[in-house]
Amino acid sequence: MKSARIATALMTIGLALLVASPMAAQLKSPGDAKTGLKLLVQVSNDFKRQITAKNFARIPHEYMEYTEAADALRSAIKDEPADFKAKVETRLKAAVAAYQKVSDMSAKSPDADKLMAEHGKAVTAMNALFDLFPADLRPDPNTPRKGAAKN
Amino acid sequence: MPALLLVLVGCGRRPKPEPKVVDLYIQSDGDLIAFGTDTLTCPTGALVRLTFHHAGRFVSARHNWVLTYPDQLEKLSKEFLDSDGIPAKGDPRIIAATPLCDKGGTVMTEFTAPAPGDYPFLCSTHPEDMRGILHVTK
Numbered sequence: 001m002k003s004a005r006i007a008t009a010l011m012t013i014g015l016a017l018l019v020a021s022p023m024a025a026q027l028k029s030p031g032d033a034k035t036g037l038k039l040l041v042q043v044s045n046d047f048k049r050q051i052t053a054k055n056f057a058r059i060p061h062e063y064m065e066y067t068e069a070a071d072a073l074r075s076a077i078k079d080e081p082a083d084f085k086a087k088v089e090t091r092l093k094a095a096v097a098a099y100q101k102v103s104d105m106s107a108k109s110p111d112a113d114k115l116m117a118e119h120g121k122a123v124t125a126m127n128a129l130f131d132l133f134p135a136d137l138r139p140d141p142n143t144p145r146k147g148a149a150k151n
Numbered sequence: 152m153p154a155l156l157l158v159l160v161g162c163g164r165r166p167k168p169e170p171k172v173v174d175l176y177i178q179s180d181g182d183l184i185a186f187g188t189d190t191l192t193c194p195t196g197a198l199v200r201l202t203f204h205h206a207g208r209f210v211s212a213r214h215n216w217v218l219t220y221p222d223q224l225e226k227l228s229k230e231f232l233d234s235d236g237i238p239a240k241g242d243p244r245i246i247a248a249t250p251l252c253d254k255g256g257t258v259m260t261e262f263t264a265p266a267p268g269d270y271p272f273l274c275s276t277h278p279e280d281m282r283g284i285l286h287v288t289k
Binding site: 035038039042043046053064065068069071072075 | 232233
Protein backbone atom coordinates (compact mmCIF):
# COMPACT_ATOMS: atom_id res chain seq x y z
CA MET A 1 0.00 0.00 0.00
CA LYS A 2 2.80 2.35 1.04
CA SER A 3 4.90 1.50 -2.01
CA ALA A 4 1.90 2.13 -4.27
CA ARG A 5 1.51 5.59 -2.74
CA ILE A 6 5.20 6.35 -3.28
CA ALA A 7 4.97 5.16 -6.88
CA THR A 8 1.91 7.37 -7.46
CA ALA A 9 3.69 10.37 -5.94
CA LEU A 10 6.76 9.80 -8.09
CA MET A 11 4.63 9.47 -11.22
CA THR A 12 2.81 12.70 -10.34
CA ILE A 13 6.11 14.54 -9.86
CA GLY A 14 7.43 13.12 -13.12
CA LEU A 15 4.31 14.16 -15.01
CA ALA A 16 4.43 17.62 -13.46
CA LEU A 17 8.04 18.04 -14.59
CA LEU A 18 7.18 16.89 -18.10
CA VAL A 19 4.26 19.31 -18.32
CA ALA A 20 6.36 22.13 -16.90
CA SER A 21 9.12 21.80 -19.46
CA PRO A 22 7.98 19.86 -22.51
CA MET A 23 10.56 21.53 -24.77
CA ALA A 24 13.42 21.01 -22.34
CA ALA A 25 12.57 17.34 -22.26
CA GLN A 26 12.71 17.28 -26.06
CA LEU A 27 15.95 19.19 -26.49
CA LYS A 28 18.92 16.91 -26.82
CA SER A 29 21.30 19.22 -24.99
CA PRO A 30 19.19 21.47 -22.75
CA GLY A 31 22.21 22.36 -20.61
CA ASP A 32 24.19 23.60 -23.61
CA ALA A 33 21.18 25.51 -24.92
CA LYS A 34 20.74 27.15 -21.54
CA THR A 35 24.40 28.16 -21.53
CA GLY A 36 24.11 29.54 -25.07
CA LEU A 37 21.13 31.69 -24.10
CA LYS A 38 22.91 32.82 -20.95
CA LEU A 39 25.93 33.87 -22.99
CA LEU A 40 23.77 36.02 -25.24
CA VAL A 41 22.29 37.80 -22.22
CA GLN A 42 25.73 38.15 -20.67
CA VAL A 43 27.17 39.87 -23.75
CA SER A 44 24.03 41.98 -24.17
CA ASN A 45 24.48 43.23 -20.61
CA ASP A 46 28.11 44.05 -21.41
CA PHE A 47 26.92 46.10 -24.41
CA LYS A 48 24.69 48.05 -22.05
CA ARG A 49 27.49 48.52 -19.55
CA GLN A 50 29.88 49.85 -22.20
CA ILE A 51 27.24 52.26 -23.47
CA THR A 52 26.53 53.50 -19.96
CA ALA A 53 30.26 53.94 -19.28
CA LYS A 54 30.64 55.59 -22.71
CA ASN A 55 33.35 53.10 -23.62
CA PHE A 56 32.20 53.28 -27.22
CA ALA A 57 35.46 51.89 -28.59
CA ARG A 58 34.72 48.60 -26.79
CA ILE A 59 31.32 48.09 -28.40
CA PRO A 60 32.54 46.49 -31.66
CA HIS A 61 34.40 43.98 -29.51
CA GLU A 62 31.16 43.23 -27.65
CA TYR A 63 29.49 42.66 -31.01
CA MET A 64 32.17 40.15 -31.92
CA GLU A 65 31.51 38.35 -28.61
CA TYR A 66 27.79 38.39 -29.39
CA THR A 67 28.41 36.57 -32.66
CA GLU A 68 30.52 34.04 -30.76
CA ALA A 69 27.72 33.53 -28.23
CA ALA A 70 25.37 33.03 -31.18
CA ASP A 71 27.70 30.31 -32.46
CA ALA A 72 27.60 28.68 -29.01
CA LEU A 73 23.80 28.51 -29.27
CA ARG A 74 23.99 27.12 -32.82
CA SER A 75 26.36 24.44 -31.58
CA ALA A 76 24.02 23.64 -28.67
CA ILE A 77 21.07 22.93 -30.97
CA LYS A 78 22.94 21.32 -33.85
CA ASP A 79 21.24 17.95 -33.31
CA GLU A 80 17.74 19.34 -33.05
CA PRO A 81 15.10 18.91 -35.78
CA ALA A 82 15.63 21.03 -38.89
CA ASP A 83 12.43 23.05 -38.49
CA PHE A 84 13.33 24.08 -34.95
CA LYS A 85 16.87 25.00 -36.03
CA ALA A 86 15.46 27.06 -38.91
CA LYS A 87 13.16 28.99 -36.56
CA VAL A 88 16.01 29.63 -34.16
CA GLU A 89 18.33 30.69 -36.98
CA THR A 90 15.85 33.23 -38.32
CA ARG A 91 15.42 34.93 -34.95
CA LEU A 92 19.06 34.56 -34.03
CA LYS A 93 20.09 36.32 -37.25
CA ALA A 94 17.62 39.10 -36.48
CA ALA A 95 19.08 39.51 -32.98
CA VAL A 96 22.67 39.49 -34.27
CA ALA A 97 21.75 42.09 -36.90
CA ALA A 98 20.18 44.28 -34.21
CA TYR A 99 23.35 44.16 -32.11
CA GLN A 100 25.44 44.83 -35.20
CA LYS A 101 23.43 47.99 -35.72
CA VAL A 102 24.32 49.12 -32.19
CA SER A 103 27.97 48.38 -32.93
CA ASP A 104 27.90 50.27 -36.25
CA MET A 105 26.19 53.23 -34.62
CA SER A 106 28.80 53.34 -31.86
CA ALA A 107 31.50 53.85 -34.48
CA LYS A 108 29.62 56.38 -36.61
CA SER A 109 27.77 58.52 -34.10
CA PRO A 110 28.56 57.63 -30.51
CA ASP A 111 25.58 58.98 -28.60
CA ALA A 112 24.79 57.12 -25.39
CA ASP A 113 21.03 57.85 -25.48
CA LYS A 114 20.60 56.76 -29.08
CA LEU A 115 22.73 53.70 -28.51
CA MET A 116 20.72 52.76 -25.45
CA ALA A 117 17.49 53.07 -27.44
CA GLU A 118 18.94 50.87 -30.17
CA HIS A 119 20.15 48.41 -27.57
CA GLY A 120 16.58 48.20 -26.27
CA LYS A 121 15.44 47.15 -29.76
CA ALA A 122 18.20 44.54 -29.87
CA VAL A 123 17.04 43.14 -26.52
CA THR A 124 13.51 42.85 -27.93
CA ALA A 125 14.90 40.88 -30.89
CA MET A 126 16.81 38.65 -28.49
CA ASN A 127 13.71 38.05 -26.39
CA ALA A 128 11.84 36.95 -29.52
CA LEU A 129 14.54 34.32 -29.93
CA PHE A 130 14.20 33.26 -26.31
CA ASP A 131 10.46 32.71 -26.83
CA LEU A 132 11.36 29.64 -28.88
CA PHE A 133 12.86 28.01 -25.81
CA PRO A 134 11.12 26.79 -22.66
CA ALA A 135 10.97 29.21 -19.76
CA ASP A 136 13.23 27.08 -17.57
CA LEU A 137 16.08 27.46 -20.06
CA ARG A 138 15.80 31.20 -20.41
CA PRO A 139 18.21 33.17 -18.24
CA ASP A 140 16.73 35.55 -15.72
CA PRO A 141 18.34 38.91 -16.48
CA ASN A 142 17.84 39.90 -12.85
CA THR A 143 19.86 37.03 -11.44
CA PRO A 144 23.32 38.28 -10.47
CA ARG A 145 26.19 36.33 -11.93
CA LYS A 146 28.04 34.02 -9.61
CA GLY A 147 30.83 35.97 -7.96
CA ALA A 148 29.34 39.25 -9.07
CA ALA A 149 29.85 42.37 -7.01
CA LYS A 150 27.20 42.72 -4.33
CA ASN A 151 25.85 46.22 -4.03
CA MET B 152 90.30 27.82 16.52
CA PRO B 153 88.29 30.46 14.59
CA ALA B 154 87.20 27.75 12.21
CA LEU B 155 86.00 25.64 15.13
CA LEU B 156 84.08 28.64 16.47
CA LEU B 157 82.40 29.17 13.13
CA VAL B 158 81.38 25.53 13.02
CA LEU B 159 79.97 25.73 16.55
CA VAL B 160 78.05 28.94 15.81
CA GLY B 161 76.77 27.46 12.59
CA CYS B 162 75.56 24.36 14.40
CA GLY B 163 73.60 26.55 16.81
CA ARG B 164 71.59 28.19 14.03
CA ARG B 165 68.31 26.74 13.02
CA PRO B 166 68.02 26.30 9.27
CA LYS B 167 65.39 28.58 7.79
CA PRO B 168 62.35 26.40 7.15
CA GLU B 169 61.35 26.05 3.52
CA PRO B 170 57.96 27.66 2.89
CA LYS B 171 55.14 25.24 2.41
CA VAL B 172 54.23 24.98 -1.26
CA VAL B 173 50.52 25.06 -2.02
CA ASP B 174 49.11 24.48 -5.49
CA LEU B 175 45.78 26.16 -6.17
CA TYR B 176 43.68 25.72 -9.28
CA ILE B 177 40.82 27.82 -10.54
CA GLN B 178 39.06 28.07 -13.87
CA SER B 179 36.42 30.15 -15.54
CA ASP B 180 32.88 28.80 -15.55
CA GLY B 181 33.14 27.77 -19.19
CA ASP B 182 32.37 30.75 -21.39
CA LEU B 183 30.39 32.46 -18.68
CA ILE B 184 31.80 35.53 -17.02
CA ALA B 185 32.34 33.86 -13.67
CA PHE B 186 34.97 31.85 -11.86
CA GLY B 187 34.15 28.18 -11.45
CA THR B 188 34.58 28.62 -7.72
CA ASP B 189 34.54 31.82 -5.71
CA THR B 190 36.57 30.67 -2.71
CA LEU B 191 40.13 29.44 -2.36
CA THR B 192 42.13 28.70 0.79
CA CYS B 193 45.81 28.59 1.70
CA PRO B 194 47.94 29.01 4.85
CA THR B 195 49.81 32.22 5.56
CA GLY B 196 53.45 32.25 4.46
CA ALA B 197 52.93 29.46 1.96
CA LEU B 198 54.45 29.67 -1.46
CA VAL B 199 51.30 29.57 -3.56
CA ARG B 200 51.44 28.34 -7.12
CA LEU B 201 48.13 29.32 -8.65
CA THR B 202 46.99 27.98 -11.99
CA PHE B 203 44.12 29.64 -13.84
CA HIS B 204 42.45 27.93 -16.78
CA HIS B 205 40.13 29.73 -19.19
CA ALA B 206 37.55 27.03 -19.81
CA GLY B 207 35.69 28.94 -22.50
CA ARG B 208 35.16 27.42 -25.94
CA PHE B 209 33.25 30.07 -27.85
CA VAL B 210 33.52 33.61 -26.55
CA SER B 211 36.84 35.38 -27.02
CA ALA B 212 36.68 37.39 -23.79
CA ARG B 213 40.06 37.22 -22.06
CA HIS B 214 40.36 36.51 -18.36
CA ASN B 215 42.97 36.51 -15.62
CA TRP B 216 43.22 36.12 -11.86
CA VAL B 217 44.26 39.10 -9.75
CA LEU B 218 44.66 39.09 -5.96
CA THR B 219 44.31 42.33 -4.05
CA TYR B 220 43.62 43.76 -0.61
CA PRO B 221 40.06 44.11 0.71
CA ASP B 222 40.25 47.90 0.93
CA GLN B 223 41.53 48.19 -2.64
CA LEU B 224 38.95 46.07 -4.44
CA GLU B 225 36.42 48.71 -5.43
CA LYS B 226 38.95 51.34 -6.46
CA LEU B 227 40.93 48.82 -8.48
CA SER B 228 37.74 47.51 -10.11
CA LYS B 229 36.74 50.98 -11.18
CA GLU B 230 40.18 51.63 -12.63
CA PHE B 231 40.03 48.36 -14.55
CA LEU B 232 36.58 49.25 -15.89
CA ASP B 233 37.75 52.68 -16.99
CA SER B 234 40.81 51.29 -18.74
CA ASP B 235 41.63 48.24 -20.82
CA GLY B 236 41.64 46.11 -17.70
CA ILE B 237 45.32 45.37 -17.93
CA PRO B 238 46.95 45.48 -14.47
CA ALA B 239 49.97 47.76 -14.22
CA LYS B 240 53.22 45.98 -13.41
CA GLY B 241 54.43 46.72 -9.90
CA ASP B 242 51.10 48.10 -8.68
CA PRO B 243 51.47 47.76 -4.90
CA ARG B 244 47.74 47.14 -4.52
CA ILE B 245 48.10 43.89 -6.42
CA ILE B 246 49.45 40.96 -4.43
CA ALA B 247 49.61 38.63 -7.41
CA ALA B 248 48.27 38.39 -10.94
CA THR B 249 48.37 35.96 -13.80
CA PRO B 250 48.74 37.23 -17.34
CA LEU B 251 45.54 37.59 -19.37
CA CYS B 252 44.48 34.34 -20.92
CA ASP B 253 42.57 33.44 -24.11
CA LYS B 254 39.90 30.75 -24.23
CA GLY B 255 41.34 27.30 -23.72
CA GLY B 256 44.54 28.70 -22.24
CA THR B 257 46.20 28.19 -18.87
CA VAL B 258 48.34 30.69 -16.98
CA MET B 259 50.13 30.68 -13.63
CA THR B 260 51.37 32.97 -10.91
CA GLU B 261 53.42 32.43 -7.76
CA PHE B 262 53.27 34.44 -4.58
CA THR B 263 53.78 34.19 -0.86
CA ALA B 264 50.47 34.02 0.96
CA PRO B 265 49.98 37.22 2.97
CA ALA B 266 48.92 37.57 6.62
CA PRO B 267 45.83 35.63 7.67
CA GLY B 268 42.60 37.13 6.43
CA ASP B 269 40.24 37.22 3.48
CA TYR B 270 41.64 38.69 0.29
CA PRO B 271 39.49 39.39 -2.76
CA PHE B 272 40.43 38.13 -6.18
CA LEU B 273 38.97 39.22 -9.49
CA CYS B 274 39.41 39.19 -13.24
CA SER B 275 40.71 42.56 -14.36
CA THR B 276 38.70 42.52 -17.58
CA HIS B 277 35.44 41.65 -15.77
CA PRO B 278 36.07 43.17 -12.35
CA GLU B 279 32.44 43.45 -11.33
CA ASP B 280 31.40 39.96 -12.32
CA MET B 281 34.34 37.67 -11.76
CA ARG B 282 35.22 37.86 -8.11
CA GLY B 283 36.03 35.59 -5.21
CA ILE B 284 37.80 35.37 -1.88
CA LEU B 285 41.11 33.80 -0.96
CA HIS B 286 40.95 32.70 2.68
CA VAL B 287 44.44 32.88 4.15
CA THR B 288 44.54 30.81 7.31
CA LYS B 289 47.03 30.83 10.24
